[in-house]
Amino acid sequence: MAGSFVCHADFSLQPYDGLLAELTRLQNDLIRELGVPSAQEVTHVYLFAKSSTYKRYLTHYFPQAPTRRALFIKERGPGMVFAYESDELAIDIRHEGTHALLHGALPMVPLWLDEGLAEYFEVAPQDRHLGNAHLASIQRFLWLKGPPKIEQLEQLERLEEMGPAQYRDAWAWVHFMLHGPPEAREELTSYLRDIAALAPPGQLSVRLRRRLPQLEQQFIAHYQQLRR
Ligand SMILES: [Zn+2]
Numbered sequence: 001m002a003g004s005f006v007c008h009a010d011f012s013l014q015p016y017d018g019l020l021a022e023l024t025r026l027q028n029d030l031i032r033e034l035g036v037p038s039a040q041e042v043t044h045v046y047l048f049a050k051s052s053t054y055k056r057y058l059t060h061y062f063p064q065a066p067t068r069r070a071l072f073i074k075e076r077g078p079g080m081v082f083a084y085e086s087d088e089l090a091i092d093i094r095h096e097g098t099h100a101l102l103h104g105a106l107p108m109v110p111l112w113l114d115e116g117l118a119e120y121f122e123v124a125p126q127d128r129h130l131g132n133a134h135l136a137s138i139q140r141f142l143w144l145k146g147p148p149k150i151e152q153l154e155q156l157e158r159l160e161e162m163g164p165a166q167y168r169d170a171w172a173w174v175h176f177m178l179h180g181p182p183e184a185r186e187e188l189t190s191y192l193r194d195i196a197a198l199a200p201p202g203q204l205s206v207r208l209r210r211r212l213p214q215l216e217q218q219f220i221a222h223y224q225q226l227r228r
Contacts, residue, residue: 004042004043005023005042005045005081005097006042006045007020007045007047008045008046008047009046009049010047010049010053011047011048013047019089019090022090022094023093023094023097025125026094026098026101027101029121030102030105030121034117034188035193036101036105036106037196038105039100039101039103039104039105040104041078042078043078043080043081043097043101044078044081045080045081045083045093046080046081046082046083047083047089048082048083048084048085049084049085050085051086054082054083055067057082058071058082066160069083069088070083070084070092070093070095070096071083071096072096072099072100072103074100074103079100081093081096081099081100082096083096091122091123092122094121094122094123095119095121095122096118097121098117098120098121099118102114102117106195106196107196107198108195110154111156111157111158111162112154112156112166113170113204115162115171116153116167116173116174119170119174120178130226132171132175134168134171134175135226137168138168138169138171139223139226139227141168142223146220147219148165148168148173150173150204150205151203153166153170154205172219172223173219175222176218176219176222179222180218180219181212181222183211184208184211184212184218187204187207187212191207
């Protein structure tokens with residue numbers, strides 16, 4: 001079984017046929033871009049027509065869950081994605097679908113990297129390189145404050161600790177690894193391969209610094225080069 005999604009919705013999914021097909025493509029993209037194995041489990045996707053029904057459902061069944069527009073929840077059984085119909089539904093489904101595919105394939109994913117990858121894959125495929133709204137934001141931030149500290153991201157343990165700045169910074173490191181120097185991408189994929197093989201992966205920052213001693217300079221150069 002290759003990362004299949006079973007959809008349950010309280011409205012007609014016909015207009016969303018293309019979107020659901022994208023989840024299959026997303027699985028292929030994760031395998032190709034990150035070298036992660038294909039997910040070994042089904043993910044159940046629960047879609048609600050109204051945000052009020054979505055909120056009531058989650059408060060009832062998952063009272064501890066954080067308040068978010070969409071959620072991926074995995075406890076003992078198969079993973080579950082929850083979202084409601086809105087202009088952002090496509091983004092929400094790709095974002096939570098990325099979490100589902102990662103957790104269906106890997107025994108663990110550090111929180112910041114999990115979110116950085118979900119932010120990266122949540123936009124339509126043609127927008128991943130240059131069309132994500134985080135790009136202009138990180139370029140502004142970089143100009144004012146310099147590269148965000150990857151070691152600080154690695155210390156985040158709870159979703160509640162992540163606000164817009166942490167999502168942007170996590171995205172920025174992922175984008176750097178996937179579109180920056182080839183060594184950075186190699187380090188990301190070998191890190192994920194170690195996790196998949198249950199080998200102690202160490203810290204990604206340590207591995208990146210060993211591979212790219214001028215890590216911050218390379219990060220800056222990557223985003224300068226993308227300035228248009
Ligand atoms: Zn997320």
